[in-house]
Amino acid sequence: MRWRTPFVVALLAAGLATGPASGQALRVGAPAPDVAGERWINSGPLTMQGLRGRVVMVEFWTFDCINCRNVIPQLKSWHERYEKDGFTIVSVHSPEFFWEKSYDNVVSATKKLGIRYPVVQDNDFTIWNRWGVRAWPTMILMDRKGIVRYRHIGEGEYDATEAMIRRLLAEGG
Numbered sequence: 001m002r003w004r005t006p007f008v009v010a011l012l013a014a015g016l017a018t019g020p021a022s023g024q025a026l027r028v029g030a031p032a033p034d035v036a037g038e039r040w041i042n043s044g045p046l047t048m049q050g051l052r053g054r055v056v057m058v059e060f061w062t063f064d065c066i067n068c069r070n071v072i073p074q075l076k077s078w079h080e081r082y083e084k085d086g087f088t089i090v091s092v093h094s095p096e097f098f099w100e101k102s103y104d105n106v107v108s109a110t111k112k113l114g115i116r117y118p119v120v121q122d123n124d125f126t127i128w129n130r131w132g133v134r135a136w137p138t139m140i141l142m143d144r145k146g147i148v149r150y151r152h153i154g155e156g157e158y159d160a161t162e163a164m165i166r167r168l169l170a171e172g173g
Contacts (some may be wrong), residue, residue, distance in 0.1 A: 043118030
């Protein structure tokens with residue numbers, strides 16, 4: 001009977017190592033990987049190369065996550081306040097549940113939540129893994145040269161995040 005516990009733990013660890021959280025966390029100071037993904041909402045396809053010269057926040061979410069929903073009002077505020085100054089939010093929708101994979105459901109949720117910044121679907125966690133994300137919501141800021149400068153996981157730290165947005169916008173290109 002005792003052999004089962006280590007065996008089960010080993011199986012769980014192996015499963016977790018190959019799941020959505022298997023990517024290495026992206027370090028501050030590293031070049032940002034691309035955001036190319038599946039279908040786009042509120043925008044045509046975007047790339048990090050095409051966003052050079054702008055301060056970019058890549059935000060990972062899923063529409064049925066309450067923590068993600070709690071962050072959206074702040075994201076919308078930053079989008080409205082700083083977009084004209086060279087700030088872009090790219091929202092990566094990586095679904096937690098099977099019903100969150102439907103393009104129509106993501107479009108509907110995006111409209112219902114009043115999201116006007118670009119949203120890209122990431123049903124297979126390709127972007128999630130590329131960026132080394134491990135939790136919803138995660139916000140990552142890049143400077144105008146495409147270098148990761150800030151990372152925050154979860155809700156809160158809005159003042160610190162906004163201060164970094166302002167700092168990066170002030171740095172110029």
